[in-house]
Amino acid sequence: MFEVDRFVADCRAALAEQGSEAIRAVLARAVAEPEEIIRVLGEPTRAAIGMVFHAPDITILNVIWGPHQWTLPHNHNNRAVIGMYGGREDNIFWRRLPQGEAGRIEAAGARSLCPGEVTILGRDIIHSVTNPVGKLSMALHVYDGDLLVTPDRSHWDAESLTEAPYDPELVSPMFGQDLANAR
Ligand SMILES: [Fe+2]
Numbered sequence: 001m002f003e004v005d006r007f008v009a010d011c012r013a014a015l016a017e018q019g020s021e022a023i024r025a026v027l028a029r030a031v032a033e034p035e036e037i038i039r040v041l042g043e044p045t046r047a048a049i050g051m052v053f054h055a056p057d058i059t060i061l062n063v064i065w066g067p068h069q070w071t072l073p074h075n076h077n078n079r080a081v082i083g084m085y086g087g088r089e090d091n092i093f094w095r096r097l098p099q100g101e102a103g104r105i106e107a108a109g110a111r112s113l114c115p116g117e118v119t120i121l122g123r124d125i126i127h128s129v130t131n132p133v134g135k136l137s138m139a140l141h142v143y144d145g146d147l148l149v150t151p152d153r154s155h156w157d158a159e160s161l162t163e164a165p166y167d168p169e170l171v172s173p174m175f176g177q178d179l180a181n182a183r
Helices: 004-016 021-031 034-041 173-182
Strands: 048-055 058-065 080-086 089-096 105-113 118-121 126-130 137-143 154-156 163-165
Touching: 004 021, 004 048, 004 058, 021 034, 021 080, 021 118, 021 137, 034 080, 034 137
Parallel strands: none
Antiparallel strands: 048 058, 058 137, 080 118, 080 137, 089 105, 089 126, 154 163
C-alpha cells in the first residue's frame, strides 16, 4: 500500500544508509504496485512534473512524460533514484570531454527502463531522456537534496553539445508550465 508520508520516511532512512541497495529496494517496492501509486497521486493525464515532497535533504517528483517527450542532456548535482511505474523511459548517459573541449560532452552509455525497474544515477551523472512510446510514461524520481535550489546545474545544447546554465524551459519544453507551478 502506497502512502506518501511512509514513502518519504522510507526514502529518507534508505538514503541515509551506505550504498544503493536500501533506496533501490524502497523504490522497487513502490513501483511493483503502480495502481497504488496512481490511486494516491492521481491518474496521469498530461506531461507534468508533480512535486510529491521536497525538503533540504530530499526531493520526490512524480514525473509524467508526454508521448515521445525528450529532454536535453542535463545534470542534477544530486544522487537520483528513478523507479518506472508505466510506459518506458530511455536514458542516454553522457560524459564530459577532456579539458580543452569547452564543456562539451559525448555519449557514454544508455539504459532503457521498463515498469517495475529502478535505476540509480550518481551525483555527477549527465543524462538525457526520451519517452519512446506514443502515450504517457510515469516514474517516481527521488533526489538526495532539494532539487529546486540545487546550484550550478547545467544543460547541454542538442546540436553543439556545449554546456549552459540549467534552464527548465529549454531542457524539456513540454514541462515548462508545470515546472513553473512546482516552484
Ligand atoms: Fe534528469
